[in-house]
Amino acid sequence: MASTQDFRNGLVLNWKHDLWQIVEFQHVKPGKGGAFVRSKLKNVRNGKVVDNTFRAGEKVETARVERRDMQYLYQDDLGLHFMNTETYEQRSLRADMVEQKDFIKEGSKVIILVDAGTEEPLTVELPRQVDLLVTQTDPGLKGDTATGATKPATLESGATVYVPLFINEGDLIRVDTETGDYTTRVTAA
Structure with missing residues (x-):
């Protein structure tokens, strides 16, 4: 059993007959009334995310x-x-x-x-960011860096993301796995 004081991101709880991982939480002490913990929980089996409020000091069973x-x-x-x-x-x-x-x-x-x-x-x-090779995209044009426009690009893993116009086939790019967005072009070391 853990108290709400033991909450941390990533802790897995056995709550409502299922396993839930704490995505984020916040201890709140209002001017009137008792303190509480506002939390966002993610079901580890199906990915469903719910908001829940626990009373301060409430005991919750943790999963191993x-x-x-x-x-x-x-x-x-x-x-x-x-x-x-x-x-x-x-x-x-x-x-x-x-x-x-x-x-x-x-x-x-x-x-x-x-x-x-x-x-x-x-x-x-998955890691927060991954580096993947662009396998298919329209050719880029010199000077297409300041417009902010994007184009679709297919990556070596099969995913399609939107990249800036200056990205070409064969470029290595970094992608945020949580949002699926292009982050930056990676230069070979």
Whole structure:
């Protein structure tokens, strides 16, 4: 059991007969009445996000979850296949369990949250930003940097994002996996 004082982003709660991860929270002390904690919770099984208010000091049962480093191998009719980077054990997950799967390419590192009691995989966390190669887009023109206009570009993972006009095929770009937006062009080191 944890108190609302123990809340932190990423904590997984066993609440309302399901597992919920704290996305964000805020302790509120109004001038009149008791203090409370306003929170945004995400269901780890289906991705549904809800807002909830807890009374200050309220006890909530926490779930024991483990974060495991995995490597994405490939996708087939059975789903997406991952390998544990420590034990080399392979596991397949249904495609609907993986949010933003369009930004994963073979060999990518991800984190899989696993229920420690049942060994059931709960969710897949991608890195906040990924670097992907542009495989198809309209040619860019010199001087098209200040207009702010965008064009669609297909990436090596199969995802389509909108990029500035100066991006060309073969460019390496950085994409925010939470929003699916272009961030910057990456220069080769």
